[in-house]
Amino acid sequence: MSSTLRQNILITGASSGLGKGMAVLYAKMGRNLALCARRVDRLETLKAELEEVNPNITVLIKSLDVNDHDAVFTVFNEFKQEMGSxxxxIVNAGMGKGASIGTGYFKANKETAITNFVSAxxxxxAAVEIFREQNSGHLVTISSISAVRGFRRALTVxxxxxxxxxxxxxGIRIDxxxxxxKVSTIHPGFIRSEINEKVEKVPFMVDTETGCKAIIKAIEKEGGNSYVPAWPWAILNRIMRVAPLSWLAKMS
Incomplete structure (x- = not known):
């Protein structure tokens, strides 16, 4: 467990899914929250919910489309000014559009690539500029168990x-x-959320709350790379690295 209490926490993509789940758990823990997403109406509803969960915390919300890269810097700096530090x-905003390469869905694949990587x-x-200026901070990126190997169909890109x-x-961690x-990367396994609500048969799927609790636990430890929930992904990620492609095909 980290000896540093991270009181003021910014979460992108906070209006739904894992972002919303993490916000609720952090509110219960008494942390102040800076939440941003495209859907402001959802953020307003979430803000009211969080302030009911814990009236003693500060909850700030701002509209942000992470694909507007100039806005990312503006919003992060505004949050920093308003919260003091x-x-x-938590770099969480992402999407899962796409299809097998060469099947006519380049536009969707490109959108996922830009949102998930360039916008990250x-x-x-923006985060590390602020942290360098403060000489403190914790950058958390939300990756995926799918980072370990290639996947097929909608998961390829x-x-x-x-x-x-x-x-x-x-690379940032080394720097x-x-x-x-500190820099931590969280690799969630299959956690039910809006991004995958239409996916039916997936091994080891857990509900959003269970998944978010595992994510928060890993974040608080401030380790380098975490695979969550620990069972089975802390072990399974190692098997996946050497598994034959035929075995990986059954996972996606």
Whole structure:
């Protein structure tokens, strides 16, 4: 467990899914929250819910489309000014559109690639600029178990973006090794959320709350790479690295 209490936490993509789930758990823990997403109406509803969960916390919300890269820097800096500091930034915004390569869905695959990777670079840049200025902070990137190997069909580009996120985060971690700034990458296994609500048969699927509790537990430890929930993914990710392609085909 980290000895540093990260009181002011920014979460992108906070209006639904894992972002919303993490916000609820952090509210219960008494943390102040800076929440951004495209859907402001949902953020307003969530803000009211969080303030009911814990009236003693500060909840700030802002509209943000992470694909508007200039806006990412503006919004992050506004949150920093309003809260005084940002102690942790969770780069969570993402999407899962797409289809097998060469089947006419380049536009959807491109959209996923930009949102999940290029826009994550913008979020990391904005966060780490603030952390460097503060000489403190914790950058958290939400990758995926799919980062470990290639996946087929709708997950092909998605998995590639998550592998890129893991690599990007490790590079940042190396860069910041001799500073007080921490960098953690979380690799969730199959967690039920809006991004995958239409997916039916997936092994080891857990509900959003169970998944988010595992994510928060890993984030609080501030380790480098975490695979969650620990059972079975802490072990299964190692098997996946050496598994034959025929075995991987059954997972997606």
């Amino acid at each position: 940002l102690d942790r930034v 670079i913008a979020q990391c840049e 998605y998995a590639a973006t998550k592998a890129a996120i893991t690599s990007l985060s490790e 910041l090794m001799r500073t007080p700034i």
